[in-house]
Amino acid sequence: MDLHSEFENSKFFHRARIDRRAADALVGLAAGLTADGVITTSEAQFLQNWLRTNVAHLEDPVINLLYSRLSHMLQDQVLDADESFELLSILHSFAGLSLDAPKQATSGFVAPNDLPFNAPVPDLEWAGKMFVFTGVMAYGPRKECEALIEARGALIGSGVSKKVHYLVVGSIGNEQWRHSTYGTKIMRAVELREAGVPIAIVGEDHWQRGLFG
Template sequence: MVDLHREFEGSRFFHEARIDRRSADALLGLAAGITADGHINQQEAEFLENWISANLVHLEDPVINLLYRRLSDMLSDGVLDADEAAELLGILRSFAGLSAARPRASDNAFVPSNALPLDHPVPELVWSGRLFLFTGVMAYGPRKDCEALVVERGGQIAPGVSKKIHYLVVGEIGNEQWLHSTYGTKIKKAVELRENGCSLAIVSEKHWQAALFG
């Protein structure tokens, strides 16, 4: 699916970005198909690892690479045990915007946010003097209302993603970006900063609300 030898680089029929997009869409289809029966076996996990390696690692997409590394770690000893299979099922469902209660895309009225970029384990949220940034659509309400709750507790709102922010809060309601592996520049940049050792945390709106309201 990639023009490795650049034989068609000058062709009007070849468009690398479109092919990359098609590959990312295909991964979502694979994730949905593999998880459809509620189980993942060794053969399916190995197939998915090999497919991502052949088709998507070149994109250097930080979230897809997180998925690939998790999968590779699970298979590093040659065995996908029951706990790893259950964890992988949850990861792939999240990646495809699905859940155990709604395992098919047609069951979902909106695309839930992908949990793969989130911090594990979830961090304790500290408010005073901490810089927060929001991305995506918040189930709580307008972003300005969410920001006001942070400011009321002594926190601050950052103008954008940087090494200075402490928390990126991902709205519970996703959008079509999540279905095409283009998570938005905020999440991509935050993942890259975190991978390079920055102390910022990426948390879900659900965790943020729990810290606010218990």
């Protein structure tokens, strides 16, 4: 406990500087963990412990999302293949964020802007239609999002191709989407769409309206 505000007045221990160093360190840690393209259970547990120790106090919605999703994945102490892929996607997106300083939570999550969504937005059909998700979904883990539409007869694609009908972009992401990992799926979908392939790029908000009205 800093009874005399010694840490707060110190140029080395000032809270704002500590927060920035912690956030910057997390970006570097995310980049390091994703470098080999695989997240193991032990790596996920290490990250969970690191988050709990170093950045649990930060009022940043993306960091809080990362921690809550990670905790959910590790409830059984095992990171399965689907969870590993989703965590890899989240960390890739997070590593692309530019954190000049931790941001206080205000109106919630920041959605990617300047995205090439179809305009006008298409009506969503489910039965027999193939969906691919990219980015981080505000609704919940990707497996839960996939299960919702599989129950309606939809198919889940492993990547963007001519067989895909809809690419759904998660609403939590990096404004610099072109430089992020999930941007490659979007650019591929744009290329296919411009070549005449009937693939639609839609945001999570439209996807949720299609499901829940």
